[in-house]
Amino acid sequence: MNMDSELLQIIGVTLRMSFFSTVISCLIGMPLGVLIGKSVFKGKRTIKKLTGTLMGLPPVVAGLIVYMLFTKYGPFGSFGLLFTVEVMVIAQCMLIIPVVINLTESMTEINAKKLIETAKGLNFSKLKTSLLLLSENKQSLLSVVLTAFGRSIAEVGAVSLVGGNIQWKTRVMTTAIMLETNKGNFSFALALGIILLLISFVVNILASALVREDEE
Amino acid sequence: MIKILNLKKQYGERTVLNIPELTVNKGETVVVVGPNGSGKSTLLRILAGILSKTDGEVLADGEIYYMPQQSIPFSKSVKENILFSAKDSKEIEKRCDDILSELSLSHLANKKAKKLSGGECQRLALGRIIINQCDFLLLDEPTSAMDIEGTEIIESVIKKYKQETGCGILMTTHSPKQAKNLADRVIMLHEGQIAEQGSPDELLSNPQTNWGKKFIDMWKIDT
Numbered sequence: 069m070n071m072d073s074e075l076l077q078i079i080g081v082t083l084r085m086s087f088f089s090t091v092i093s094c095l096i097g098m099p100l101g102v103l104i105g106k107s108v109f110k111g112k113r114t115i116k117k118l119t120g121t122l123m124g125l126p127p128v129v130a131g132l133i134v135y136m137l138f139t140k141y142g143p144f145g146s147f148g149l150l151f152t153v154e155v156m157v158i159a160q161c162m163l164i165i166p167v168v169i170n171l172t173e174s175m176t177e178i179n180a181k182k183l184i185e186t187a188k189g190l191n192f193s194k195l196k197t198s199l200l201l202l203s204e205n206k207q208s209l210l211s212v213v214l215t216a217f218g219r220s221i222a223e224v225g226a227v228s229l230v231g232g233n234i235q236w237k238t239r240v241m242t243t244a245i246m247l248e249t250n251k252g253n254f255s256f257a258l259a260l261g262i263i264l265l266l267i268s269f270v271v272n273i274l275a276s277a278l279v280r281e282d283e284e
Numbered sequence: 285m286i287k288i289l290n291l292k293k294q295y296g297e298r299t300v301l302n303i304p305e306l307t308v309n310k311g312e313t314v315v316v317v318g319p320n321g322s323g324k325s326t327l328l329r330i331l332a333g334i335l336s337k338t339d340g341e342v343l344a345d346g347e348i349y350y351m352p353q354q355s356i357p358f359s360k361s362v363k364e365n366i367l368f369s370a371k372d373s374k375e376i377e378k379r380c381d382d383i384l385s386e387l388s389l390s391h392l393a394n395k396k397a398k399k400l401s402g403g404e405c406q407r408l409a410l411g412r413i414i415i416n417q418c419d420f421l422l423l424d425e426p427t428s429a430m431d432i433e434g435t436e437i438i439e440s441v442i443k444k445y446k447q448e449t450g451c452g453i454l455m456t457t458h459s460p461k462q463a464k465n466l467a468d469r470v471i472m473l474h475e476g477q478i479a480e481q482g483s484p485d486e487l488l489s490n491p492q493t494n495w496g497k498k499f500i501d502m503w504k505i506d507t
């Protein structure tokens with residue numbers, strides 16, 4: 069009984085964290101990606117290399133940086149956010165935003181130029197063009213969102229560092245799996261892993277139903 | 285009118301367009317011809333505000349619509365594509381149906397535009413433009429993907445639209461026949477410069493430059 073309610077609570081924290089990490093990363097990363105992708109300027113290649121490099125940032129390093137920023141005597145220590153879900157989301161955004169920027173940017177580069185030329189030729193407003201750009205790219209934008217979500221829900225290094233894996237508070241699926249494995253409860257750890265996969269599966273199904281193109 | 289003065293476009297050191305003066309009046313059709321890479325699309329794109337110019341002036345009094353060489357269909361049905369492109373919604377259904385039938389696209393009205401053939405797609409692209417009233421029309425090779433019948437359809441639709449709206453048209457083509465059929469004036473571009481210009485008959489029968497003669501000889505084989 070207690071076990072079940074704890075499991076539900078862990079799933080809840082996991083979903084809440086992944087949801088906010090994904091949404092915030094996409095809100096920041098997608099507009100930046102589109103902006104970089106469709107404009108031409110010096111230093112664009114450098115930015116590409118930078119986001120590419122940051123995509124490979126080890127989660128524990130991101131965790132360490134955020135930890136140092138939010139520790140009691142760190143620059144943001146006064147917020148008292150260390151070992152909360154909020155700071156886990158912040159650490160994850162550091163990992164996910166470069167991924168979102170990079171993917172959105174490549175997608176925009178391939179696709180957007182000709183579409184913008186077509187829209188400009190029809191004298192569409194900036195707003196109408198932007199909305200068109202989004203709706204014409206919803207499939208690829210969705211896969212960016214799903215990649216962000218996948219990275220967030222599967223991540224363990226950063227969230228265990230800054231979240232502390234505190235029972236009833238910051239414990240998520242991945243850190244719970246780590247703990248159970250360390251305790252030798254392999255079958256329980258495996259069950260948690262399967263639940264994690266199921267969640268991912270359901271999210272993917274829901275998401276693709278959302279943007280399905282009807283065939284004709 | 286659209287007026288161009290000392291227009292230059294450079295990529296690095298290379299000048300791809302250099303036009304001292306060019307005017308397109310309302311009610312006039314100017315057809316730009318010239319080999320691949322001679323700067324036809326570059327000219328239209330600058331006028332449409334897609335490309336920046338390196339130097340010079342472009343003046344236009346009126347609204348310009350532009351159909352790119354590769355116009356992208358939106359992920360909607362054929363009919364929705366046209367409706368979505370219309371600025372003014374007055375009697376929109378009827379205008380749209382008329383355009384579909386003029387372009388013989390009526391039977392495809394509910395088909396997804398992404399699934400059209402190249403020629404059908406190009407007819408749709410013209411439909412999206414002419415649902416609007418405009419002062420100037422820029423068309424980049426509007427019949428490049430067309431069979432003979434499709435070409436006739438497009439040419440007659442362009443003529444009718446010009447008659448009804450009194451707009452000025454600047455378009456490009458690789459077809460001498462089309463230049464003869466539509467143009468009040470033909471401009472021949474060679475490496476970004478105007479090599480020849482004049483009425484289609486003048487130009488075809490009496491080119492002034494050596495290069496112009498060669499180009500027209502090749503054309504004559506084609507007609």
Ligand SMILES: Nc1ncnc2c1ncn2[C@@H]1O[C@H](COP(=O)(O)OP(=O)(O)OP(=O)(O)O)[C@@H](O)[C@H]1O
Binds near residue numbers: 295319322323326327
């Ligand atoms: N982004 C660019 N950078 C460098 N050169 C370019 C660029 N875009 C076009 N050019 C060059 O400008 C020249 C003119 O190109 P443009 O597309 O205007 O030719 P065109 O007359 O329309 O040819 P076509 O008949 O093949 O459509 C070409 O030599 C092309 O290679």
Ligand SMILES: [Mg+2]
Binds near residue numbers: 324325353424
């Ligand atoms: Mg061209």
